[in-house]
Amino acid sequence: xxxxxxxxxxxxxxxxxxxxxxxxxxxxxxxSTASAAPNPLSDPTMKPGKVLLYDLEARFxxxxxxxxxAAFAQWFADDAVELGxxxxxxxxxxxxxxxxxxxxxDYQLTWTPTDxxxxxxxxxxxxxxxxxxxxKDANGNPVTTSGRYMTIWRRQPDGNWKVVLDAGANEPAASxxxxxxxx
Numbered sequence: 275x276x277x278x279x280x281x282x283x284x285x286x287x288x289x290x291x292x293x294x295x296x297x298x299x300x301x302x303x304x305x306s307t308a309s310a311a312p313n314p315l316s317d318p319t320m321k322p323g324k325v326l327l328y329d330l331e332a333r334f335x336x337x338x339x340x341x342x343x344a345a346f347a348q349w350f351a352d353d354a355v356e357l358g359x360x361x362x363x364x365x366x367x368x369x370x371x372x373x374x375x376x377x378x379x380d381y382q383l384t385w386t387p388t389d390x391x392x393x394x395x396x397x398x399x400x401x402x403x404x405x406x407x408x409x410k411d412a413n414g415n416p417v418t419t420s421g422r423y424m425t426i427w428r429r430q431p432d433g434n435w436k437v438v439l440d441a442g443a444n445e446p447a448a449s450x451x452x453x454x455x456x457x
Contacts, residue, residue: 323392327399330427330435331387338383343374346383351428351436359421359444382408385423397429398438405442421445 337345347370350356356364356373364370376383385405392399407419426439 321392323396323399324390326435327390327392327401327427328387331385331390331401331403331425334425334437335385338378340378342378342381343376344371347371347374349437350440351430351438354436354438354440357439357441359442380409384408398427400424400426419444 334349337349347367350367350370352367354367354370356370358364358373361373364373383405384407386403387401388403390399390401402422402424405421405423409417411417421442421444423440423442425437425441427435428438429435
């Protein structure tokens with residue numbers, strides 16, 4: 275399932291960067307099959323800043339999928355903040371590193387951006403979308419959490435981009451995944 279989301283996103287990015295596009299819309303939700311849902315990366319008015327933000331998200335997601343929490347923390351700026359659902363804020367990269375200790379074999383975090391916007395100065399932007407977390411409980415039964423996230427990116431003085439704010443909110447357990455879907 276997570277490979278499908280990553281494959282879809284990478285394919286979409288390659289299409290957006292290499293070909294003229296014709297439709298406008300939303301990326302598929304994680305776990306969905308390639309569908310007739312339009313894709314925002316195929317928007318003919320796509321600006322380079324939005325493409326950059328989608329590329330950052332794709333590289334960030336792949337790194338986390340492959341390397342877990344340690345990779346997650348490395349994408350954050352020194353002054354970043356992480357707002358986890360129902361948890362105290364992790365303020366600063368040191369706190370984020372301490373909280374991001376999961377192994378990719380024990381917990382798989384995947385996400386798919388729905389949209390992105392670059393600020394007018396070109397040095398900050400945000401993405402938002404849907405995430406899923408997959409793990410097992412103490413009895414070995416699969417556990418899935420899902421919800422919405424928002425990531426704010428900022429270009430650093432050295433030219434690299436880092437996350438300065440990451441926030442997520444779980445879907446209610448009884449929602450069946452429909453609470454956060456766009457109409």
